[in-house]
Amino acid sequence: MGSGCSSDAARTVGGPVTAEPATKRGAPSKLVGTVCTVEVSSDTLSSEGVKGVPPHWKEDLVDEPGPVVAVDLEKGMAYLKKRFLPLFPRAKLLTFEQLQEEHAELIGASVILVHNMPPPQGVNEIHKALFLRHLEKGGGVICFGSGCCYMGFNLRCLQLVPFAAHDRRHWNRGTGKVSLVETQFGKKLFGSSSSSSSPDCFACPSGAESGFWHSPLVLPLGNGEYRRKGGPFDIEGGVALPILEYASEMNECGAEASLVGMPAVCLAELMPSKARVVSVGPHMEITPTPEGAAWLDAAACWASSGLKQAAGGEGKVVFLSRPVFSLExxxxxxxxxxxxxxxxxxxxxxxxxxxxxxxxxxxxxxxxxxxxxxxxxxxxxxxxxxxxxxxxxxxxxxxxxxxxxxxxxxxxxxxxxxxxxxxxxxxxxxxxxxxxxxxxxxxxxxxxxxxxxxxxxxxxxxxxxxxxxxxxxxxxxxxxxxxxxxxxxxxxxxxxxxxxxxxxxxxxxxxxxxxxxxxxxxxxxxxxxxxxxxxxxxxxxxxxxxxxxxxxxxREEKEEDDDNEEEGEGEGEKQQIELEGSGAIPLLLFAENxxxxxxxxxxxxxxxxxxxxxxxxxxxxxxxxxxxxxxxxxxxxxxxxxxxxxxxxxx
CATH class of the missing domain: 3.40.50.880 (Class I glutamine amidotransferase (GATase) domain)
Incomplete structure (x- = not known):
């Protein structure tokens, strides 16, 4: 079982493993592994000693994601719908302006999805101010692909979350599929499918396949590096924890760093606001597999656990192992x-x-x-x-x-x-x-x-x-x-x-x-x-x-719906079918006898x-x-x- 730092990376560092001071709330006292990190200034690999999953991460875990917002930074609403609704079917799809002006109540009270981004031309101070306010109020964020770079510490980026892409010179690693495997931290937090059959428990599979389209090699920053570079928070436990790591290679450009054993999906809790951030390096949102969707759903639940209005304020979700119908x-x-x-x-x-x-x-x-x-x-x-x-x-x-x-x-x-x-x-x-x-x-x-x-x-x-x-x-x-x-x-x-x-x-x-x-x-x-x-x-x-x-x-923005056209969905339909009442009505059951x-x-x-x-x-x-x-x-x-x-x- 990997710990998020490949043996090659450990040899590259060649220095002592450092450990942050013990975290509060009953953190384990012994080192259980290392996490591969990146030194931003020199773009070299390092490592941080880790003491396991903080106990409250497991204790606070909610049954389903809270309010999820897919915010359009420049891709268009059709892109958001195509990429994110299969994973988060109840998400709100908003433009940045709508989030800022019409739905400000969701700032700090939701999990915001940050989509893949092209290289920025400069720091967008308006974006930075809103996301900083969101994190200061304890909101959650899930970044995908180069969205992790945009929120993190690459050149001309927002420098808010403790992640950065390593070796961006070799950005063209290739396209196709990569295999991901759970780390010891992922298994501890969410449990592999062999550990539980209860519908009320997380039972994520032991790994997943993911799309990979020249995806950045997104790595965590240690707390010291993050703070030295101007990071506005402290990282719980000193570093983000990988829950999935790469188990197969994609390296058509001959980059020095191998993907195998490197962090693919990481979790970071930012203190003192307890904001929770997830970095997803590969393109798990593009044609997601059931296994990948299960991991992203679990990560979204973790990111929602710190919200004051967890699970959308609807109370505990009752999951069922078999169908149940009654008057209520x-x-x-x-x-x-x-x-x-x-x-x-x-x-x-x-x-x-x-x-x-x-x-x-x-x-x-x-x-x-x-x-x-x-x-x-x-x-x-x-x-x-x-x-x-x-x-x-x-x-x-x-x-x-x-x-x-x-x-x-x-x-x-x-x-x-x-x-x-x-x-x-x-x-x-x-x-x-x-x-x-x-x-x-x-x-x-x-x-x-x-x-x-x-x-x-x-x-x-x-x-x-x-x-x-x-x-x-x-x-x-x-x-x-x-x-x-x-x-x-x-x-x-x-x-x-x-x-x-x-x-x-x-x-x-x-x-x-x-x-x-x-x-x-x-x-x-x-x-x-x-x-x-x-x-x-x-x-x-x-x-x-x-x-x-x-x-x-x-619909009122009259934007081009090219993504839907490619999928054969561009019939130009604009008529909404709106339910009267609270949904479907069951009339007939297959009898028990x-x-x-x-x-x-x-x-x-x-x-x-x-x-x-x-x-x-x-x-x-x-x-x-x-x-x-x-x-x-x-x-x-x-x-x-x-x-x-x-x-x-x-x-």
């Missing part, structure tokens, strides 16, 4: 691939205003369950629109014809028709996105700007029902072309092949309030399943941030997960994401349930 709480997450967490459910008073009326429920039961199929009609002036994404008109008519028997109240529409003005009528149409493959849906809709048309339709008050692949597509999957219409993301999507067959489902209390008991059933009923997603609720801040196109705060379900469906992995979600938006839009298939192998009960969903969508 439901299961959700803050990102695509994020940990399960407990979220509050919409209040009963909100649900009562959205519920189907008793007359509609009676008519549905009479028509479907009592044999009067020919009497069922959707409300006058309404229409069911099946969007053909590959099934064909004949198949879609067969699948959904019995749901709306009157042919004048249903139609099949081709994706190309979405471009025609007035093809969909808000307040009249409920669009069905059928099953299949979600990536094929994304391709077909992207070709005709169908995503933009459907998002505008919902924002203006329209209704959409996504079934199976359609339910996957309306979610906020972090993939090009996905709908980002409903505040949902699929859980455990790498294991999406769960089988095809019958499953047992049951209405939630919220589902009973909105669409009533299906045929008076108090227990479970059967629906056909075919590898549908296990969607979970996405927190509102993340849903807002992951709207396609430019970030909301940049799966007796009678098909043997070839992995129901053990599905039990307790939500099978159907409803969302309501400002402007009157409504969306339902349904994982099973009530239109397949129809029974009176499954048909009754599907009709109830359509009636609810049509208001």
């Amino acid at each position: 709480s439901m299961t959700g997450t803050d990102r695509d691939g994020g940990r399960l967490r407990q979220l509050p459910c919409p209040s009963p008073s909100v649900l009562s205003e959205l519920a189907l009326g008793s007359d509609a429920l009676q008519a549905l039961n009479s028509a479907t369950l009592e044999g009067g199929e020919e009497t069922f009609r959707v409300p006058e002036g309404k229409r069911v629109v099946a969007l053909d994404l590959g099934k064909g008109e004949e198949t879609l008519t067969e699948m959904f014809g019995s749901v709306a028997p009157d042919s004048s109240q249903r139609t099949v529409m081709q994706p190309e028709q979405l471009k025609e003005e007035g093809s969909l009528k808000t307040g009249r149409d409920a669009v069905i996105l059928h099953g299949g493959m979600a990536n094929e849906h994304a391709d077909k809709l992207f070709e005709v700007r169908g995503r933009e048309a459907l998002r505008d339709f919902v924002a203006a008050g329209g209704a959409v029902l996504g079934i199976c692949a359609g339910a996957h597509w309306v979610s906020c999957r972090n993939l090009p072309g996905w709908g980002h219409i409903a505040p949902l993301v699929p859980h455990d999507n790498s294991n999406w092949r769960r089988g095809v067959g019958d499953v047992r489902v049951r209405l939630t209390e919220q589902g009973r309030q909105l669409v009533g008991d299906v045929g008076g059933l108090e227990s479970d009923f059967t629906l056909r399943y075919a590898n549908g997603p296990l969607n979970i609720s996405l927190m509102e801040e993340s849903f807002v941030n992951f709207q396609p196109g430019r970030p909301r705060r940049a 799966q007796s009678g379900s098909s043997d070839n469906v992995q129901t053990d992995k599905m039990k307790g997960h939500c099978a159907c979600w409803a969302s309501v938006f400002k402007g009157g839009g409504r969306v339902i994401a349904l994982s099973p298939h009530p239109e397949y192998a129809q029974t009176p009960v499954s048909r009754n349930f599907l009709r109830r969903l359509l009636m609810w969508l049509l208001g």
Whole structure:
């Protein structure tokens, strides 16, 4: 296990290992290793003796990052969105001027992300004054790549944090991937994945891969060097501690210093303000791996631990090992691939205003369950629109014809028709996105700007029902072309092949309030399943941030969105879909008792997960994401349930 100083570096120094005085608050008394540091004036390597992780770093650690701010220093909002939202999905994206003038309350009360920077032409005194005030008030900072140099002690930089890039003459080390490995300090603070399985504990992997694009070799300064050079604070423990170090080489330019064994990610606490700073030398924010994202999330939690309003002031986060749904709480997450967490459910008073009326429920039961199929009609002036994404008109008519028997109240529409003005009528149409493959849906809709048309339709008050692949597509999957219409993301999507067959489902209390008991059933009923997603609720801040196109705060700035164009995301969408209320509403669960379900469906992995979600938006839009298939192998009960969903969508 490395300690952050390579053997080559130690031999280069050739001098005695120095130790800072013992820190307060019960620091260990014995040296446990050395950290490679840089002497700024001569740009030579040195080392500092360290006495381990300060005990309060572990004791104060919060469960999730506090308020995170990605501040635009000159890259543009599209760059911030592309680089940082996958890692910090609830972050605020602000220009420097917005932070300074409109959100001054976040100075000293947030973790600021400092992005990669070109070489500065001179010290920006306005930047320096704001960041100094932020650190003096105990705020956190995470610097990426040359952002570490900008905040640190390289030429014409701000000289605030105890870091500097070594050997900048050899800046062109190369591009590609590098391997990182945890240090003894990283393992002590966050623990490797083998040490704990509890969802409430950090269990960072033993290493990670990272992108490397001519990244600077960012090294810590010892406290003595930092203070001699004008550093305005003292460093807790005398030097920053590396939590990840390089385990592979990148040196196409023949630099003398090897990457292997050198610090890659370091933590420094600045005294007396207790501000916490993280330096991330390699480009871990560019196409982050799950392992790298876990380490950055842990580092952000550490940087947030000193904030007076840790974890956003929301209290302790309850992480879950399995889904939980009740009248008061439901299961959700803050990102695509994020940990399960407990979220509050919409209040009963909100649900009562959205519920189907008793007359509609009676008519549905009479028509479907009592044999009067020919009497069922959707409300006058309404229409069911099946969007053909590959099934064909004949198949879609067969699948959904019995749901709306009157042919004048249903139609099949081709994706190309979405471009025609007035093809969909808000307040009249409920669009069905059928099953299949979600990536094929994304391709077909992207070709005709169908995503933009459907998002505008919902924002203006329209209704959409996504079934199976359609339910996957309306979610906020972090993939090009996905709908980002409903505040949902699929859980455990790498294991999406769960089988095809019958499953047992049951209405939630919220589902009973909105669409009533299906045929008076108090227990479970059967629906056909075919590898549908296990969607979970996405927190509102993340849903807002992951709207396609430019970030909301940049829409009035009319900046070019070149980054999104490169990703195939530049559809020019400007319509925001805003939630009404507190997020998605769980209507249906995969039952705990799966007796009678098909043997070839992995129901053990599905039990307790939500099978159907409803969302309501400002402007009157409504969306339902349904994982099973009530239109397949129809029974009176499954048909009754599907009709109830359509009636609810049509208001």
